Amino acid sequence: MSHQRKNNTHAICRRKPAKLKRTLATFNHDELKYLAWNKSPLAAELVRQYLPKRYVQIVLKLLDLSNAAGLFDGEGSITLAKAFRDCGNGFNFRLRVQIPQNCLETLRTFQERVGESGRLGRLKHRDSYTRPIHLLVYDGAHAYNVLKKLRPFLVRKADEADVVFSYFDTAHPGRHFGPGGVPSEIWEIRERCHQALGCLK
Incomplete structure (x- = not known):
C-alpha cells in the first residue's frame, strides 16, 4: 500500500462510524489488512455497519485471523x-x-x-x-x-x-x-x- 493511501486508511480508522462517508465495500485488500493489522477499535463495527451483508462474516473472520496471527508472531x-x-x-x-x-x-x-x-x-x-x-x-x-x-x-x-x-x-x-x-x-x-x-x- 502506498504511503498516501496508508495515511488515508489510518485517518478513516479514527473517524466515528456516524461520520464515515466512505464504505468498506470500496476498500481494497491491502486497506482491509491495514485495518485488521492495526486492530482499530472501530474495525468490527465498521464492517457490520457499512459492508454488504454477504461480505460481513468473511471480513470479520479475516479480522479474527489477523489478531490470532499477531499473538502467534510474538x-x-x-x-x-x-x-x-x-x-x-x-x-x-x-x-x-x-x-x-x-x-x-x-x-x-x-x-x-x-x-x-x-x-x-x-x-x-x-x-x-x-x-x-x-x-x-x-x-x-x-x-x-x-x-x-x-x-x-x-x-x-x-x-x-x-x-x-x-x-x-x-x-x-x-x-x-x-x-x-x-x-x-x-x-x-x-x-x-x-x-x-x-x-x-
Whole structure:
C-alpha cells in the first residue's frame, strides 16, 4: 500500500462510524489488512455497519485471523520435530506449531479463531513460574492448516511458515514409500528444510 493511501486508511480508522462517508465495500485488500493489522477499535463495527451483508462474516473472520496471527508472531513457535521410530532412518520429521501462555482464555480464543483442533494442556510447574503456564499444540495437518490461515498476516514468522510450505510441497511428508524407504533425494530435502527452519530461529 502506498504511503498516501496508508495515511488515508489510518485517518478513516479514527473517524466515528456516524461520520464515515466512505464504505468498506470500496476498500481494497491491502486497506482491509491495514485495518485488521492495526486492530482499530472501530474495525468490527465498521464492517457490520457499512459492508454488504454477504461480505460481513468473511471480513470479520479475516479480522479474527489477523489478531490470532499477531499473538502467534510474538508467542508461537514452528518446529519440524524429530519423531523416532523403529524402521527406515530411525526417525522422521513432524510439523508442530505451539503457543505457551499464562492466560488459558487467550489460548481458547486463539483456537476458536483459527478453527483447528489442537491439544490444550498445562505445563509442569517450575519455581520460575509466577503463574500456571498453558500450552496449545497443533501437529501435522492441523499445524499446516493453522499456518495457511495465518500466513497472510504473519510478519516475524512469515519466513518460517514459507519453509514449512516448501517442505510439504517438495518433501512429501505424508507419502509412504514402501519397503525401500524414503529415497535419498527426498530425505535430503527434508533435512535441508529442517536445517533452514532452525536457522530462522
